Amino acid sequence: MHSKQVRRRRAVLVALVAVSLILLTAYFGESPSSPLHSVQRGIVEVLSPVQEGASKVLSPVRDVAGWFSDTFKAKAQRDQLQKEVATLRSQLTVAQQKAIDDAQLRQEVGLDNSTGIASYQPVGAHVIGRDPTLWYATIQVDKGSSDGVHVDDPVLGDGALVGKVSTVASNVSVVTLLSDHSFAVAAEVQDASGDAGVLVPAVGNPNQLLLQYLPKPAPGQGPRVGQQVVTTGYKSGPLTSLYPPGIPIGQVSNADQNDLLNNGQVQVRPDADLRHLGAVQILTRTPAGSQLAQVPGG
Structure with missing residues (x-):
């Protein structure tokens, strides 16, 4: 019983593949005014309003999803930039302080650095x-x-x-x-x-x-x-x-x-x-x- 079902399914699959190949060959071999092209245009005309309506309905959902995605990315970038700014500010301050110290104490020797x-x-x-x-x-x-x-x-x-x-x-x-x-x-x-x-x-x-x-x-x-x-x-x-x-x-x-x-x-x-x-x-x-x-x- 099981083997018969398997053979039946394989036969249906082979038949579907064969029909698909025949339709594709006929579609590409016929002129734009052929029956298959006419059917395709009819299906497109029928489904086009449905697709357009669905697109309009789903557009706010996509916009909201995109807004959340962009917001999360922006927050992550903001946090990273804040960390980089804090690091750079600290490095700049150290460099400026060293430059000022060098200018003011250039002639000194044996400086006490125990408070640094x-x-x-x-x-x-x-x-x-x-x-x-x-x-x-x-x-x-x-x-x-x-x-x-x-x-x-x-x-x-x-x-x-x-x-x-x-x-x-x-x-x-x-x-x-x-x-x-x-x-x-x-x-x-x-x-x-x-x-x-x-x-x-x-x-x-x-x-x-x-x-x-x-x-x-x-x-x-x-x-x-x-x-x-x-x-x-x-x-x-x-x-x-x-x-x-x-x-x-x-x-x-x-x-x-x-x-x-x-x-x-x-x-x-x-x-x-x-x-x-x-x-x-x-x-x-x-x-x-x-x-x-x-x-x-x-």
Whole structure:
């Protein structure tokens, strides 16, 4: 019984193939006015409106699917570009800082490099908690004393300074961000003069910083919009700055001459997105014979 069904199926298949070959031979051998061509044109005319209607109905679906696909691709490209920008900004800052240091210290020998960022050990950490207020002044991270983290260790995110460790437990730490009202750090503008001051959060605006106590510039001189602001870093006898020199903090966003002359300050926009930090780096080290110093309130 089974063999008969198999033979029957094979016979039907052979017959269908033979009919197909005959139709193809007749179709290509006949003129455009032949019956087969007429049948084809009739089928096309009947199905064309159906195909057009289906195309119009499905067009929004295809458009939506294409929009989602393009959106996902754009987001992935955006994230990749943001990482590349952060990396390039950090590399540029280091290069600019080295150029400034070389120009200012070219005649010096036997320089003390113990405060440089190379003397720190970075510890990667994930953000596991955030300040519930709108000021997002602190975050919690999943690294603590068991990982070598200490109070006052500098914390970086997006390739820039975002704050410092303020509380340490065995496996978790609290980081006070730049936007906290108590935060202050010695910083300088990366230009030929290297004007230095104290960077603090702007009152009432957690997205803005102020670089204060800048020297009065000569006419036409002083910080300009777009210039990078970095940590100063210093070592004086047993006193060592909390932060190594040359860490990017932000860029000058407003350099009003009147504000600079009368108040000695410019506005700075943070390089890092403090509200959306997902991962950070904690710069850890064990100072040997040095006392860490900080500006008042920092």
